[in-house]
Amino acid sequence: xxxxxxxxxxxxxxxxxxxxxxxxxxxxxxxxxxxxxxxxxxxxxxxxxxxxxxxxxxxxxxxxxxxxxxxxxxxxxxxxxxxxxxxxxxxxxxxxxxxxxxxxxxxxxxxxxxxxxxxxxxxxxxxxxxxxxxxxxxxxxxxxxxxxxxxxxxxxxxxxxxxxxxxxxxxxxxxxxxxxxxxxxxxxxxxxxxxxxxxxxxxxxxxxxxxxxxxxxxxxxxxxxxxxxxxxxxxxxxxxxxxxxx
Amino acid sequence: xxxxxxxxxxxxxxxxxxxxxxxxxxxxxxxxxxxxxxxxxxxxxxxxxxxxxxxxxxxxxxxxxxxxxxxxxxxxxxxxxxxxxxxxxxxxxxxxxxxxxxxxxxxxxxxxxxxxxxxxxxxxxxxxxxxxxxxxxxxxxxxxxxxxxxxxxxxxxxxxxxxxxxxxxxxxxxxxxxxxxxxxxxxxxxxxxxxxxxxxxxxxxxxxxxxxxxxxxxxxxxxxxxxxxxxxxxxxxxxxxxxxxxxxxxxxxxxxxxxxxxxxxxxxxxxxxxxxxxxxxxxxxxxxxxxxxxxxxxxxxxxxxxxxxxxxxxxxxxxxxxxxxxxxxxxxxxxxxxxxxxxxxxxxxxxxxxxxxxxxxxxxxxxxxxxxxxxxxxxxxxxxxxxxxxxxxxxxxxxxxxxxxxxxxxxxxxxxxxxxxxxxxxxxxxxxxxxxxxxxxxxxxxxxxxxxxxxxxxxxxxxxxxxxxxxxxxxxxxxxxx
Ligand SMILES: Nc1ncnc2c1ncn2[C@@H]1O[C@H](COP(=O)(O)OP(=O)(O)OP(=O)(O)O)[C@@H](O)[C@H]1O
Ligand SMILES: [Mg+2]
Numbered sequence: 001x002x003x004x005x006x007x008x009x010x011x012x013x014x015x016x017x018x019x020x021x022x023x024x025x026x027x028x029x030x031x032x033x034x035x036x037x038x039x040x041x042x043x044x045x046x047x048x049x050x051x052x053x054x055x056x057x058x059x060x061x062x063x064x065x066x067x068x069x070x071x072x073x074x075x076x077x078x079x080x081x082x083x084x085x086x087x088x089x090x091x092x093x094x095x096x097x098x099x100x101x102x103x104x105x106x107x108x109x110x111x112x113x114x115x116x117x118x119x120x121x122x123x124x125x126x127x128x129x130x131x132x133x134x135x136x137x138x139x140x141x142x143x144x145x146x147x148x149x150x151x152x153x154x155x156x157x158x159x160x161x162x163x164x165x166x167x168x169x170x171x172x173x174x175x176x177x178x179x180x181x182x183x184x185x186x187x188x189x190x191x192x193x194x195x196x197x198x199x200x201x202x203x204x205x206x207x208x209x210x211x212x213x214x215x216x217x218x219x220x221x222x223x224x225x226x227x228x229x230x231x232x233x234x235x236x237x238x239x240x241x242x243x244x245x246x
Numbered sequence: 247x248x249x250x251x252x253x254x255x256x257x258x259x260x261x262x263x264x265x266x267x268x269x270x271x272x273x274x275x276x277x278x279x280x281x282x283x284x285x286x287x288x289x290x291x292x293x294x295x296x297x298x299x300x301x302x303x304x305x306x307x308x309x310x311x312x313x314x315x316x317x318x319x320x321x322x323x324x325x326x327x328x329x330x331x332x333x334x335x336x337x338x339x340x341x342x343x344x345x346x347x348x349x350x351x352x353x354x355x356x357x358x359x360x361x362x363x364x365x366x367x368x369x370x371x372x373x374x375x376x377x378x379x380x381x382x383x384x385x386x387x388x389x390x391x392x393x394x395x396x397x398x399x400x401x402x403x404x405x406x407x408x409x410x411x412x413x414x415x416x417x418x419x420x421x422x423x424x425x426x427x428x429x430x431x432x433x434x435x436x437x438x439x440x441x442x443x444x445x446x447x448x449x450x451x452x453x454x455x456x457x458x459x460x461x462x463x464x465x466x467x468x469x470x471x472x473x474x475x476x477x478x479x480x481x482x483x484x485x486x487x488x489x490x491x492x493x494x495x496x497x498x499x500x501x502x503x504x505x506x507x508x509x510x511x512x513x514x515x516x517x518x519x520x521x522x523x524x525x526x527x528x529x530x531x532x533x534x535x536x537x538x539x540x541x542x543x544x545x546x547x548x549x550x551x552x553x554x555x556x557x558x559x560x561x562x563x564x565x566x567x568x569x570x571x572x573x574x575x576x577x578x579x580x581x582x583x584x585x586x587x588x589x590x591x592x593x594x595x596x597x598x599x600x601x602x603x604x605x606x607x608x609x610x611x612x613x614x615x616x617x618x619x620x621x622x623x624x625x626x627x628x629x630x631x632x633x634x635x636x637x638x639x640x641x642x643x644x645x646x647x648x649x650x651x652x653x654x655x656x657x658x659x660x661x662x663x664x665x666x667x668x669x670x671x672x673x674x675x676x677x678x679x680x681x682x683x684x685x686x687x688x689x690x691x692x693x694x695x696x697x698x699x700x701x702x703x704x705x706x707x708x709x710x711x712x713x714x715x716x717x718x719x720x721x722x723x724x725x726x727x728x
Contacts, residue, residue: 050679072682081683088680101694102684109685141698158684179473 001063001197002047002166008041008057009046010224016042018222019058024166027194031208033233034203035241040201041085041221044170047199048082049075060168063115077109081164083172085201090142090166095154098142099124103161128159130190132183148175155160156187167191168199173207185210205237218244253346255437275334280327282306287434288333292401292435296407298415305421305431305641312425319618320587320648322531323560325495330464334432352666374399374438374454386450395448395479396441399717400468403439408681410441414472418501418566424495425536432465434499437467442508453482458498463528464495473508475542480511482711496556498534506569513707514551514563515715521557523613526585529557536563540598548575549592550706552715557586562620565599567629574603577703581719582615582647591621591652598664599649605636608700623653625662632662640670641699643692647718693720 002024009017016039024030027097032040038136045053047060049072060067090098096237103123104114115123121138131153143151152172159167170186173181188211192198202212208230210214218223218241225233226244276287285306314325373396390397396407404411421431428636438454456467473479489686496518502510521529532555538547549563565574576592594603609617623634640649649670657664673695683693697716698702 043305050683051675052267068344071687072679073685073687076683076685084680088674088678090675090677090695090698093694098681098684098694101686102681102692105685125526162684173544215694 001028002199003061004043004047004058005061006058007043007046007055007060009042010054010056013040015056017046020219020224021052022199022217022220022224024197024199026165026197027192029198029200029211031213031216031233032199032219032228033203033216033236037069038219039222040219041170042166042222043084044085044168044199044201047075047168048072068182073105076162076164077106079165080168081159081162081166082168083152083159083170085170085174087143087146087151087155089144089146091144093142094138095140096121096124096138097140099138099158099161102158106162124157124161127157130160131156131187133157149177149180152176152184153180156184160187160191164195165195166199168201170201171203172200173202173204181207182210191236205233208233267269276331278329278331278443279704280306280330280332280339281380281434284332287327288433288435289569290518291333292404296406297408297412298404301415301421302434306433308422309425309428309432310440312428314425318560318589319620320448320558320589322587322618322701323533327429328530330495332464332466333393333435341662344446346524350523364509375453379606384547385652390448390450393449394443394446396439397452398439400434400437400439400470403460403470403726407439408440410438410472411470413723414501414503416501418503418537419499419535425526426533427499430468430499430535433464434466434468436650436653437469437498438471438481438483439469440471440479440481442471442473444474445476446474447477448479451480451482453484453648454590457486464497464498467498469498469500471510471512472503473510473545474506474658475506477505477508478511480513480708482513482515482708484515494529495533496540498536500534500536500563502536502538502547504538504540504569504572508537508542508546509546509548511548511550512536512538512563513709513711514549514553515571515711515717515718516551516553516555516559518555519556519557520584520586523584527555528543529586530555532556532559532561533691534562537593538564538574539566540574542570542572543569543598544571545569546573546575548573548577548706549671550575550577550703551579551590551701552707553580553588554716556588559586562591564595565603566595567603567632568597569601570598571600571602573601576603576605576607576627577706578607579700579703579715580608580718581610581612581616582617583612583643585614587616587622589618591619593622594624594634596625596634598628599630599631601629603635605634605638606702607636607638608703609638609640609649610643610696610699611640611649612643613647615647616650617648618650618652620652620654622656623664625659625664629659630660630661632666634662635665639668640697641696642670642672643696645672662681 004020004022005022007017034040045105049070055068060068100115100120107114133153146154148224213230216228218226285302289302361718421428436568440452441491442448447523471481497518504510518530521527540547547565553559567574567707574594578587580590582588592605607619609619611617618639625632636652642649653666678688678691697719704715
């Protein structure tokens with residue numbers, strides 16, 4: 001599904017990632033943990049093709065093709081989704097309208113019939129249930145005035161509507177109350193299947209109580225310094241990161 | 247913002263002006279030039295009463311002594327007033343019914359999406375169509391008349407309702423007001439006249455579509471709307487012009503009068519030809535004076551404008567809040583792209599007690615567009631407990647355009663409550679990326695973000711026209727959103 005090879009990324013002239021290797025197979029879930037500022041979001045942004053995140057060395061292979069030269073929207077259409085650590089507010093743009101534009105862009109790309117307003121509403125309402133979101137959020141502007149937790153649920157809703165094959169969850173669990181955490185975890189577990197992969201970025205072992213990563217990676221200073229099973233997360237929770245750094 | 251993004255955005259704002267065709271129609275066009283003779287000619291053509299001719303001549307003599315203003319933040323080629331034709335009318339213009347309308351004209355308005363054919367009319371919207379210097383058709387007149395509402399061309403009103411016209415003409419904008427208003431007073435040709443009698447809620451939307459067709463003509467229309475006690479009306483004007491190489495002057499005057507508890511809602515969708523996108527050649531100089539007088543207590547005047555066209559726009563729809571508890575509102579979206587320039591805003595003059603005004607201005611600059619918001623809020627001594635809320639937001643698309651804000655505030659009564667908010671932002675990289683990451687391409691994302699930015703103002707437009715405005719923004723930014 002996703003192969004990151006010796007990835008070096010520079011942001012505004014500053015080297016942030018120093019040779020990352022990752023291999024996420026279809027149906028796998030990988031977790032990435034690491035200190036603040038270690039480069040986790042930078043990795044997500046590089047995979048999704050954000051402007052100013054330039055790949056100076058190495059490669060990103062998605063479904064057996066290099067995507068480094070692809071536009072961000074093409075990568076999205078090809079099935080890569082990122083749940084943002086800080087979802088963006090778009091004032092005045094109705095949430096349903098935005099979602100429909102996104103879903104229809106994808107349907108158009110897949111040569112499927114686009115949704116009209118009525119049929120989309122039906123579609124989105126069924127997805128709302130899965131994240132236990134009230135339909136009043138559909139009428140508001142995209143993320144405007146949403147609480148931290150509401151924004152994260154809205155990201156999850158978008159994921160469910162867009163049906164990506166590779167979902168990058170950048171701290172989707174941060175700032176969630178226990179109930180919301182359970183809802184999001186349940187959403188991820190239900191969504192996951194043998195063809196869909198997850199890259200989950202988190203600081204907390206508590207998320208990993210609810211979801212089962214196949215591999216846990218530790219990212220420090222733009223490099224993955226250790227990879228292991230679920231128990232690695234527990235160990236980190238107990239000992240912190242310092243024992244790994246020396 | 248990097249070069250490739252700029253290129254996409256450039257592409258996005260490169261507009262194909264789809265109203266740029268010329269109608270091939272026989273017309274009477276007066277040779278260019280202005281003199282007392284020109285004014286006699288216009289007045290004679292319109293069979294005007296002599297008081298009106300005198301009023302025009304007075305304005306003309308005053309205009310000769312005035313200087314063209316130059317304080318506005320726009321640049322344009324000098325206007326040669328002797329090189330403009332002040333009157334042009336389609337030849338076949340004496341109609342008894344709409345069926346007699348020149349088929350070429352009907353075609354023109356159909357092309358513009360404005361059917362004048364009454365059977366095919368948009369539901370419940372009465373239209374006055376002004377082609378160059380004359381009104382060519384007004385629909386739904388009879389039905390309106392049965393409610394006591396008068397909706398006709400200004401020229402007809404001057405003949406059929408001289409007392410009302412004489413009473414109100416120039417009562418809000420005296421001919422001495424400014425250079426262009428004075429010129430208009432001397433040579434105005436046609437426009438719409440609306441009179442809503444006491445207690446009547448006008449049963450349908452009224453609208454006027456202005457079209458400049460002839461080359462080298464100026465359009466000087468004059469609109470007068472009077473809402474008597476307790477009445478209300480919603481009026482919309484739309485404007486387009488062919489693509490030409492030389493600039494054309496449009497200097498209109500609009501006067502509104504609202505008596506006790508009357509409400510006037512005036513909306514504009516202005517899409518005059520903006521000029522050649524690369525050279526800036528051609529395009530309309532849109533120098534307009536618009537003012538409403540809330541003369542009665544509890545009256546309300548609301549201006550909503552969507553300005554996407556013209557090479558140079560220079561206008562400040564204003565409200566004089568004379569009646570106690572009267573309310574003035576100004577909602578504006580102005581878009582300048584390529585080489586377009588706009589200096590626009592409003593004036594709110596508070597005279598009565600407990601008067602309230604709201605200003606919401608949204609400026610969008612793209613390409614090398616330059617835009618200025620200029621607003622004045624004046625609270626006179628007599629205006630106890632006046633309130634104003636102003637919000638001026640600008641958004642920049644790309645990095646070669648500019649936005650400027652000049653709010654003037656003059657408070658002479660200490661009980662006033664004033665709130666002012668302003669912001670200028672670049673269209674956010676984060677917003678674009680967020681859309682891109684959801685599979686939405688940059689062109690569509692720009693349209694979506696810009697339309698979201700304008701939402702508060704579009705919400706003020708009558709339903710049918712809100713859709714039109716949204717579409718217009720998309721066309722002006724090229725491409726479309728679902
Ligand atoms: N646009 C940028 N401009 C300058 N520096 C940047 C930019 N983006 C990231 N960085 C820097 O790169 C480093 C890695 O940032 P990144 O956001 O990837 O960290 P993170 O691992 O996601 O941290 P956190 O756990 O706090 O979310 C930080 O030092 C950050 O300041
Ligand atoms: Mg991060």
